[in-house]
Amino acid sequence: xxxxxxxxxxxxxxxxxxxxxxxxxxxxxxxxxxxxxxxxxxxxxxxxxxxxxxxxxxxxxxxxxxxxxxxxxxxxxxxxxxxxxxxxxxxxxxxxxxxxx
Numbered sequence: 666x667x668x669x670x671x672x673x674x675x676x677x678x679x680x681x682x683x684x685x686x687x688x689x690x691x692x693x694x695x696x697x698x699x700x701x702x703x704x705x706x707x708x709x710x711x712x713x714x715x716x717x718x719x720x721x722x723x724x725x726x727x728x729x730x731x732x733x734x735x736x737x738x739x740x741x742x743x744x745x746x747x748x749x750x751x752x753x754x755x756x757x758x759x760x761x762x763x764x765x766x
Contacts, residue, residue: 675742679711679729686724690716696728700738
């Protein structure tokens, strides 16, 4: 079953999700999260730590990732797709060198 979620409090080890979903998921159950902005990335697998739903509000879930996030996925989740360039710019070698930045 899939649902759209909003990421909050993202870290390399886990995150908190806000989900509009009717059924309550099973605690300690497996979770697979896909990032739609990264077409080649595999799903992020994790374990559901807690799921709370206030009255007439969205469900808040805490997830611990089984493996740590890659840095590219972490940047995308924290900054959003607008701040991460899709392709690196073609810079001359002297401008692309990390020592000069």
